[in-house]
Amino acid sequence: MIYESQKIALNYFIVAALLFGLQIVFGLILGAKYVWDFDPLLNILPFNTARAIHINLLVVWLLFGFMGGTYYIVPEEAQTEIYSKKLANFQLILFALIGVTAIAGYILGWSWGMPFLEQPTILKFGIVIVALIFLYNIFMTMMKTRKWTVIQGVLLGGLVMLAGMFLFGVFFMKNLATQYFWWWWVIHLWVEGAWELITGAIMAFMLMKITGVDRAMVEKWLYVEIGLVLFTGIVGTGHHYYWIGTPNYWLWWGGFFSALEPLPILFMVIDTLRSVRERKAEITNRVALNWAVGCAVMHFFGAGVWGFAHTLPQINQWTHGTQITASHGHFAFFGAYAMLNLTLIYFVMPQIKGLTNFKQSLGIKSFWFMCSFMALMALSLAVAGIVQTYFQRILGMDYLTTQEYMKLWYAVFWVSAWGFAAGVVMFLLDFFRLAKGKA
Amino acid sequence: MTLSQGKAIFIWGTAISAVIFLVLTYDSLVQMPKRTQEAKLDAHVAAGKWTWQKHNCNDCHTILGIGGYYAPDVTKVMSSRDNAWVTRFLKDPEKVWPNPRKMPNIHLQDQEVADLVAFLTWVNGIDTNGWPPKPMVATAVTSLSSGEEVYKAQGCSACHTIAGVGGKVGPDLSKVGGKRDKVWIKTQIKDPKSHNPQSIMPSFPKLSSKDIDSLANYLAGLR
């Protein structure tokens, strides 16, 4: 850390960590509703409300992490202090307030009702304002020195794309099919577009700093990776346009392009491993290294392999909208984006706190807990999904009867989720110890 | 590979994909009004869509295969249920179709229910390229959806009792086979009003003939 304003990241990470913990609480509640039919919360916190909160918290804590990371990285790339610290703090508070309002609103039954985009329209406008303040602050910082490094260019590009895509999810349309058509411009072009750019840039920055490999090398591969991400991912949106009232040529276009999506993710794995092998600096922050390498691998399995498994229309026709999708959603979001943020937090925190040497055992333990139990969660939902696909879709058994046959796997999932939660608790303890500046 | 070659991959990769995507998007938007029968999308349907969103039904149910995986997909629900059934169900799910996993009573207004039915009916007409697909193994289905399972799945037990289990709105069916034959029972399922014009039993005309057959077999066998 070189610039004072990089410390802005700290508060962002604190909020992110707290929301992450809360997300898992709601996850455990949702899991219980699958395992036991009797639901004491049926009229207080029904499944839909809990799910809205669970997935909103996910997206919001990841965004807080991305923002904190950006405030940390941009000063070093642009070689100057952040344009306005006040704006950065104001933006944090505004976003947190909107978040709290949204969640309170869901509990009281105030919803816009599209998955991930349940925020009522006024709040969405608030979110747009937050995004504008953030982008303005970052852009003005970059304009102070105009050092257009590839890393910061890609980071900015990803952030602008992230904010821009959100606009396609703000407006109500009478036609459900058209609404979902645009909805995927938000959801898919986020996770398989904008967020990959942001992840690529942040990961490139961290690898460069952790391993000491050349910038030229890192930036060249960054270009190739995001080039392939967008080449495959943009038309790849078509893997969501098979069955929603859209023309059937998407089966060809979506199937072909999305089948190539694992390629750039594989490149990222190779890139990460090569940087570590050819490192020029001694790696002291082993927790961050663990998360970085783990992230590359889990990103590949969760998004690349699990995504590929059901992306071809011949398969997706049977698995669409089953627990197979849920298995992939958990695995990919965790492997790619939760892990990226955890890497970032472990990379940044010791530097902000000036800890050259800190105790790493709990951090590493939480890493193994989260990764292995998430793998178990993804596997148990995958088995549940295979049972569902076979009984319900291939044999034609009705939905609710099929669910009975999946109970065992929901139970395995839920028990694994407790293991995962234990890892999160360890992380939180470790994180707040670091945040207090204790080595 | 050099930095500028990397940059070229990025620029061309993005541009080519974006152009293809935008062209296909344009064409899709041209075709979708017809594929989704937009001509039938009236004010009720639009109001129903908003009702669907306002109550966040989508975070329990999938529709077009998207959403929560906790409850049945409702894309084609109007192919297997009729208006009267869905209307009654939405007013009080537990009474019409009691299941171990519950849908809460959302206390919908009559107008909201009517709009939702209009909405689901319109969604049912969307051309989804054949999704959800017809089950692959037709023979296995017969053995799996026995009459007893159809009885359970259709929620007959909300009103009827068999062997002491079920509701009291309709007559006990434990020995119905001794009183009614199979043909009579089939008619009762398809059109209760043909036997009793004041019948409050919902009709199930959209059940497949196979399901009606096995259901009637099952009931006729109860003596």
Ligand code: HEM
């Ligand atoms: C890190 C990146 C990714 C994340 C975070 C992610 C997350 C998700 C989520 C949350 C869904 C469910 C959306 C919903 O219906 O509510 C989904 C669906 C899907 N994803 Fe991904 N995904 C990623 C990458 C990929 C990749 C690379 C592929 C293909 C190679 C892929 C293929 C699919 C497919 C085919 C579906 C639709 C499933 C269905 O038909 O129900 N995903 N993804």
Ligand SMILES: [Fe+2]
């Ligand atoms: Fe996708």
